Amino acid sequence: MIIDIHIHEKTYSLDSKIGLEKIVEEARRKGLDGICITDHDSNGITEIAHEYRGKCGFTILVGVEILTFEGDILVFGIDELPNQKMHADKLLDLVTKQGGIGIGAHPYRDNNRGLGDNIKKLSNLSGIEVFNGRTEPHNNQKAFEISKQFNISGFGGSDAHQLDEVGRYATFFFDKIKNEHDFIAAVKSKRFKPVIYRSGFYKKNLEEIII
Secondary structure, eight states, X not given: OEEEEEEOOTTTOXXXXXXXXXXXXXXXXXXOSEEEEEEETOOTTHHXXXXXHHHHTOEEEEEEEEEOSSXXXXXXSOSSOOSSOOOXXXXXXXXXXXXXXXXXXXXXXXXXXXXXXXXXXOTTOOEEEEEETTSOHHHHHHHHHHHHHTTOOXXXXXXXXXXXXXXXXXEEESSOOOSHHHHHXXXXXXXEEEXXXXXXXXXXXXXXXXX
């Protein structure tokens, strides 16, 4: 399955221009098998997304992009979000205790929202975005190289806020994913790889990926 793990929907991410139905439509057009809605510090869309998942028959998962003191983390598997800003290690401890996972978003983006070199020491981090659709190529390249050097799992996500950005980068999972439980299990199994959308299809061979 190919899933875009990082998309913002306009209802709860006020900097996004795209609604859920249009996101699904574009995802299908590009050949995605699923999407993750990861709004800024909110999982308020959960009920709406799950209801639409049942209606449209498309895999729609809900996580949240949480800003910690060190940078942004994509979190899946917790229902009640922290009510105050936390340090990254404390957030990951909380998520891990609840059986969830945390993924470092755009770790080397130059806007003080990436975890940077903290990814090397956060033991509960399940991986990082090595390809992020709204991050400069050289910063994606750095994330990719660090992930290989330190054996950190790599993901692809579009970080879409506009329709044409959906699916720009994504993650190929070897296992079938229907819901958040399946997604978390797949992440923990490390049976996935980042992919890139080029010329109308997804390239799975990393040697073909030109950032």
